Amino acid sequence: MTKALYLDTNILIYLLERHEPYSKTVAKILDDFTSSNNGTLMTSAITIVEFLAGTESKSLKILQKVPRLKFVSLDENLAEQAGLLKRDNKLQIGDAIHLATAIHIGVEAFFTNDKHLGKATSKYLAVQDL
Numbered sequence: 001m002t003k004a005l006y007l008d009t010n011i012l013i014y015l016l017e018r019h020e021p022y023s024k025t026v027a028k029i030l031d032d033f034t035s036s037n038n039g040t041l042m043t044s045a046i047t048i049v050e051f052l053a054g055t056e057s058k059s060l061k062i063l064q065k066v067p068r069l070k071f072v073s074l075d076e077n078l079a080e081q082a083g084l085l086k087r088d089n090k091l092q093i094g095d096a097i098h099l100a101t102a103i104h105i106g107v108e109a110f111f112t113n114d115k116h117l118g119k120a121t122s123k124y125l126a127v128q129d130l
Contacts, residue, residue, distance in 0.1 A: 003039045005030075005128065006102035007069070008112035009050040009094070012043070016062050017055055022113065022130055029111070029128065034068050039108070041069045044101040046094055072101050089120040099124065 007030075014022035015030070033039045048060050048071070063069065072078075078100050085103075086096035095117045102110045102125055109126040112118050118127045 003033075003037045004042045004105060004107045005033050005039055006098070006105070006107040006110045006125075007041055007043045007047070008098055008110070008114060008117065009043070009047045009054070010113050011111050012047060012051060012063065012066065013054060014113070015066070016051075016057075025130060030066075037108070039068070041066065042102070042105055042107060043069065043071060044098050045071045045073050046097045047071065050094055072105060074101075078104055085120075089123075091117065091120055095120075 011026055013019065015026045030041060034041065048063065051057065051063060052060065074097060078097065081100035081104065082093070082096040085091060085099050086093060089096070091099065095114065099110070099117070099121055102121070107125065109128045110121045111128040112121070113130045118129050121127050
């Protein structure tokens with residue numbers, strides 16, 4: 001069975017926008033995960049919105065350069081779960097969608113540098129932080 005690591009948008013921004021001091025650490029963690037576990041990197045389609053809104057990138061092509069990265073579409077069931085998680089954990093909408101998606105697909109761990117999201121996520125999943 002392939003193992004999956006869920007990536008919060010901030011992790012991809014650090015990696016692809018070369019934000020120091022995080023970019024090299026993120027690259028190593030992702031490389032170690034994908035090579036040692038034959039793992040897959042997963043994120044929500046909302047990452048495209050957050051990434052483009054938070055960077056100077058003009059298209060999602062830069063995200064498509066990340067090896068083994070797969071996007072999960074938002075559907076009614078994920079939206080319902082995200083709404084409940086948002087309410088119960090006082091999360092931002094995007095963070096609630098990320099968490100609902102990660103729970104739904106059953107990832108090995110959730111990789112974020114967002115302390116509030118990491119704390120909420122730790123109730124449901126293992127958290128990999130920087």
